[in-house]
Amino acid sequence: MSQSTTTDRGKPYHLRLPATSANLGPGFDALGLAMALYLTIDAWVADGFYIEATGRDADLCARLEDNLILTTYVDVLAVAGVLAPRLHLLINNEIPLGMGCGSSASALLAGVFLANHFGNLGWTGQQILEEACIREGHPDNVAACYLGGMTASLMSKNSLSTSTCGENLIWGLNLAMPPASLATEKARALLPATYPREDVVANIQSTALLVAAFAQGRGDLLRIAMQDRIHQPYRMKVCPLLPLLLPLADSSATLSPKIASPRILGVALSGAGPSVLIITEDAKPSALPAMIREAAGDESLEVLQTTISMGALEG
Ligand SMILES: Nc1ncnc2c1ncn2[C@@H]1O[C@H](COP(=O)(O)OP(=O)(O)O)[C@@H](O)[C@H]1O
Numbered sequence: 001m002s003q004s005t006t007t008d009r010g011k012p013y014h015l016r017l018p019a020t021s022a023n024l025g026p027g028f029d030a031l032g033l034a035m036a037l038y039l040t041i042d043a044w045v046a047d048g049f050y051i052e053a054t055g056r057d058a059d060l061c062a063r064l065e066d067n068l069i070l071t072t073y074v075d076v077l078a079v080a081g082v083l084a085p086r087l088h089l090l091i092n093n094e095i096p097l098g099m100g101c102g103s104s105a106s107a108l109l110a111g112v113f114l115a116n117h118f119g120n121l122g123w124t125g126q127q128i129l130e131e132a133c134i135r136e137g138h139p140d141n142v143a144a145c146y147l148g149g150m151t152a153s154l155m156s157k158n159s160l161s162t163s164t165c166g167e168n169l170i171w172g173l174n175l176a177m178p179p180a181s182l183a184t185e186k187a188r189a190l191l192p193a194t195y196p197r198e199d200v201v202a203n204i205q206s207t208a209l210l211v212a213a214f215a216q217g218r219g220d221l222l223r224i225a226m227q228d229r230i231h232q233p234y235r236m237k238v239c240p241l242l243p244l245l246l247p248l249a250d251s252s253a254t255l256s257p258k259i260a261s262p263r264i265l266g267v268a269l270s271g272a273g274p275s276v277l278i279i280t281e282d283a284k285p286s287a288l289p290a291m292i293r294e295a296a297g298d299e300s301l302e303v304l305q306t307t308i309s310m311g312a313l314e315g
């Protein structure tokens with residue numbers, strides 16, 4: 001992107017927003033886990049809109065047209081009746097776009113943070129969070145992106161309630177990334193309007209257990225607690241990695257603690273897919289990528305290894 005002609009940039013407004021893995025299996029639209037892969041933005045008022053982007057999907061992040069960060073920024077200020085100062089954004093992105101890792105949540109939250117700061121809106125953190133959740137349409141990734149750890153969220157009449165736990169857990173978060181992206185909107189359109197009662201009850205039971213597992217650091221519960229019956233079965237056809245990798249959750253269950261194989265705690269679709277999240281007892285186990293590639297039958301499959309993030313930084 002072309003350079004801003006702003007000569008004296010001064011201290012930038014700085015944002016660092018994590019990727020998120022929503023749902024964690026059964027917690028559809030309710031649970032999200034913040035991951036230590038970041039969208040980092042430095043912003044200054046300038047004489048026009050400029051974006052310089054580096055990192056993952058840098059070409060998409062640097063686009064000025066239909067850019068979710070900028071459209072959110074301009075729209076929030078338009079609704080507030082404030083003329084949006086033009087901005088120069090310096091972006092470094094580590095979050096894969098359209099892969100089920102919450103890139104749109106981080107972009108929306110960034111747009112709202114920028115609007116609040118440069119439009120002097122004076123909003124509280126809660127107002128910023130609620131605005132971004134309303135715009136995303138479901139609170140799970142946005143709330144985890146802001147608050148970090150494993151965040152449970154509930155949106156009722158545009159009012160958000162949240163609770164966070166597990167921010168200090170050192171479990172490994174391993175993401176199997178197929179080559180093609182999948183728009184969340186498309187993956188949501190595959191879900192039925194109603195569900196059998198037994199599927200709903202099974203998901204309520206799993207979700208309750210899953211929250212307890214994160215709150216108490218009970219990795220032994222994840223294999224059972226990450227089972228889902230309300231979105232993953234319907235998304236398998238557009239997320240072909242999922243049926244190949246779900247059995248990995250069972251592979252560790254029978255291992256003797258003496259065997260030095262990476263201990264897999266649980267497996268789920270990451271967000272709306274197509275990536276798959278594999279949680280391990282240890283952070284970044286070096287033997288796991290090869291195990292995942294073998295199960296997927298794809299030697300060149302990308303595997304990202306990361307850990308739990310504490311959430312957003314701003315200022
Ligand atoms: N850093 C970013 N800059 C601009 N647009 C972004 C950014 N991150 C995400 N987006 C927009 O969000 C879309 C992906 O959102 P979505 O389909 O919900 O997938 P996910 O949130 O799982 O990555 C991208 O195609 C792009 O339009």
Ligand SMILES: N[C@@H](CCOP(=O)(O)O)C(=O)O
Pocket residue numbers: 020022023028029030099100101102103104138140141184187188231270271272273
């Ligand atoms: N609960 C949502 C989560 C979407 O997450 P994303 O990272 O894929 O945008 C859903 O499952 O649709």
